[in-house]
Amino acid sequence: MHLDPFELHRPTSVDEVVGLARDLAGRFDYLAGGTDLLPNYKMHLNLRPHLIALEGVRELRGRSLERIGAMERLADVEAESALLAAYPPLGDAVREIATPLVRASGTVGGNLLVETRCFFFNQSQFWRQSLGFCLKADGDRCHVVPQKQKCYATFSGDLAPALMAVDAEVEVAGADGRRRLPLEALYDPEGDGIRRLRLRPGELLTAVHLPAATRGDPGAYLKLRVRPSYDFPELGVAASGALDGGRVRRLTIAVGGAEMRPVRHDSLTAALVGERLSDDRIRALADAVERATRPVHNTFLLPDYRRRMVSVFVRRAVERLREGTAG
Ligand SMILES: Cc1cc2nc3c(=O)[nH]c(=O)nc-3n(C[C@H](O)[C@H](O)[C@H](O)COP(=O)(O)OP(=O)(O)OC[C@H]3O[C@@H](n4cnc5c(N)ncnc54)[C@H](O)[C@@H]3O)c2cc1C
Ligand code: SF4
Incomplete structure (x- = not known):
């Protein structure tokens, strides 16, 4: 498996990210730690010609009892004992994500927006082609629930339920400015499994806010x-x-x-x-x-x-x- 060429953009501010997203409308993905996106790209799953790397955007960093920046590494969150003690489900979840190596690169934002999984989707292009592609990438049917409208791939991120349980909110930024919404409102119950987030075109996740009340x-x-x-x-x-x-x-x-x-x-x-x-x-x-x-x-x-x-x-x-x- 190899990585096809793409153009990498390296903005340093949220405003610059939003401008790039507007210019590249629909032809890019955001790149955080890359631990989910790049393996998917190697399997030729929904490739885009441009990647906007969020690594250099300082505003997306920072950890406190009130706020975790979207680009905070999972390993760094795991090291914050006061934060984990304050929100026990978060502590339990972050310690159990993947492996220490993945947590060293993977980010909070990437984990909340991790792609859904299915054993007919997370396969090489060759494997998928031999069976017949599916709705989620390159095809027009579902191998799990036979119909032609919806993808039932499973949301397999650990942080989302843990943060939802403590009433966390997320902050997003886009062409219409910034807004905050309860984390559970990020995941669209009306979605078809492919369009599954309540993000407007080009919006990025900037931070998670943790309430004092919980x-x-x-x-x-x-x-x-x-x-x-x-x-x-x-x-x-x-x-x-x-x-x-x-x-x-x-x-x-x-x-x-x-x-x-x-x-x-x-x-x-x-x-x-x-x-x-x-x-x-x-x-x-x-x-x-x-x-x-x-x-x-x-x-x-x-x-x-x-x-x-x-x-x-x-x-x-x-x-x-x-x-x-x-x-
Ligand atoms: C071996 C292995 C085991 C794993 N096990 C687990 C596990 O047990 N639990 C688990 O939850 N995950 C697991 N993962 C998945 C993944 O590593 C983590 O979910 C990780 O936190 C993803 O973060 P990332 O920064 O690498 O995201 P990326 O791969 O960079 O991005 C993931 C998705 O989110 C989008 N994105 C990222 N940041 C933003 C942002 N700020 N705004 C808008 N869009 C954004 C990207 O465009 C992409 O679509 C595993 C992965 C591997 C390789
Ligand atoms: S469309 Fe069906 S087969 Fe394809 S990823 Fe979704 S659930 Fe799996």
């Missing part, structure tokens, strides 16, 4: 994967919350690695506000999240197993939260 709340992120030293999540469950006198003041559950986008289950957790977190209530919540989660057969583990593990992981994550022993 700082220090107990929580956890639990990850199911085949090889614990290396693999993408086959399922990732984050829980975060706070109890007052044993009753729920706040509780959020977010699930990734299971469907086309990470999903926060607010309609299921809302009913528990003001209630005691009994074993029965936790079990009922876990079963409800499992029923609401529908993986398809496009990753290594069978969807029925992944789905059944949803309730196991939700139960364990909420129990850890209740014990306040997360982290």
